[in-house]
Amino acid sequence: MTFTPYRQIGTLSRGGIVAVCDHASNHVPDNIELGVTPAVLDKHVGWDIGTAGVVERLVRRHGMAAHLATLSRLVIDLHREEDSQGLIPATSDGILIPGNIGADREARLQAWHRPYHAALTTWLDEADPALILSVHSFTPQLEDKGEPRPWEIALLYNEDDRAAQHAIKYFADQGLVVGENEPYSGRQLNATMNRHAEAHGRPYCAIEIRNDLIANEQGQARFAKLLAQMGETVVHALAQDG
Template identity: 70%
Template sequence: MTDAPCRFVGQPARGGIVAVCDHASNRVPEGVDLGVPPGTMDKHVAIDIGAAGVTERLARRHGIAAMLAEVSRLVIDLHREEESDGLVPTTSDGILIPGNIGADREKRLELYHRPYHAAMARWLDEAEPGLILSIHSFTPSLESAPAERPWEIGLLYNEDDRAARHAIRLFGELGVTVGDNEPYSGRQLNATMNRHAEAHGRPYCAIEVRNELIAHERGQARWAAIIADVAGRVKLALESG
C-alpha cells in the first residue's frame, strides 16, 4: 500500500463525463494513529459506505473515468477547504478522534490534501469534461442527532445548479425519491466542486446516495447504472441548451 492520496480508474474521453469520489477509502497511512474505538473505520464517519463501489462501476462498466481518494476522511477530509474546522476532525457524529487532537494539520495538508487536489486539477484540465459527477453517500440517520432522512439520493449544488436541476427531474421521472440540496446543502458542503467545477464553469452533479442502498455489490451495480443513465441524459440536456 502506497501513500498516494488518490487512484484513477479508466481513461477519460475529452469532453465526456468523469467521476470523483472524495471519501472512497478508510485507509489510515502508516505513522498516523487516530486512537478510535474498534469498528470505527467501518462506519460512515470514516468512509462513504458504498461510494467507491458505485464509482468504480461507473468507470469499469459505464465508461465514466474516475478518480478515487485513498485516505480516510478521519485522517484529513479532502472534501473541505484548507481552513475548515472539520479538515482534521477531532469528533465525528459523537465519536471522539483523540489522535487528531493537536495533530500537525500542515503536515497532513502537504502529504495528502494538496497533492490530491493538485492531481485532480491536472486530470480535469487534461480531460476538459462536459460533466463531472461527485459521488458520495449519506447515512440514513446520524447517531448524534437522529432524524429521518427519507431520500434515496440527493443532488447538492452551490451557485451553479445547471446540471443538478436536470438530474433532479430525471431521477424523479425514474421514481427515485430525490432530495434537492438534501440531506444537507451544497451551499455549505461543496468544497471540491466549488474548487474544481464552479470556479472553472464546469457543469457537475454532486450526488449523495443513501448508504444502505449501496452497501453491497448488487446495490452498487444498480445505482451505478441509474446514475450513468441520468448523467448521460443530463449531459445531452446541457449540450442542447
C-alpha cells in the same frame, strides 16, 4: 514508499463524463494513529460507504474515468477547504477521534490534501469533461441527532445548479425520493466542486446516495447504471440548453 492519497482509474476521453469520489476509502496511513477501532472506520464517519463500488462500476461497466481518494476522511477530509474547522475532525457524529487532537494540520495538508487536489486539477484539465459526477453517500440516520433521512438520492449545488436540476428531474422520473441540497446544503459544503467545477464553469452533479441502498454489490450496480444513464441524459439536456 510514499503513500499517494488518490488513484485514477479508467481511460480519460476528452469531453466525456468523469467521476470524482472524495471519500472512497477508510484507509489510515501507517504513520497516523487516530485512536479509534476498525469498527469506527467502517462506519459512515470513516468513509462514504458504498461509493467506491459505485464509481468502480461506472469505470468498468460504463466507460468513465474516475479520481478516487485512498485515505479516510478522519485523517484529513479532502472535501473541505484548507481552513475548514472540519478538515481534521476531533469528533465525528459524536465519536471522539483522539489522535486528531493537536494534530499537525500543515503536515497533513502537505502530505495528502494538496497532492490530492493538485492531481485532480491536472486530471480535469486534461479531461475537459462535459460533466463531472461527484459521488458521496449519507447515512439514513445520524447517531448523535437521530432525525430520519428519507431521501434515496440527492443533488447538492452552490451557485451553479444547471446540471443538478436536470438530474433531479431524471431521478424523480425513475420513481426515487430525491432531495435538493439535502441532507445538507451545497451552499455550505461543496468544497471540491466549488474549486474544480464552479470556479471553472464546468457542469457537475454532486450526488449523495443513501448508503443502505449501496451497501452491497447489487445496490452498487443498480446505482452505477442509474448514474451513468443520468449523466448521458444531463449532458444531452445541457447541450439543448445551449
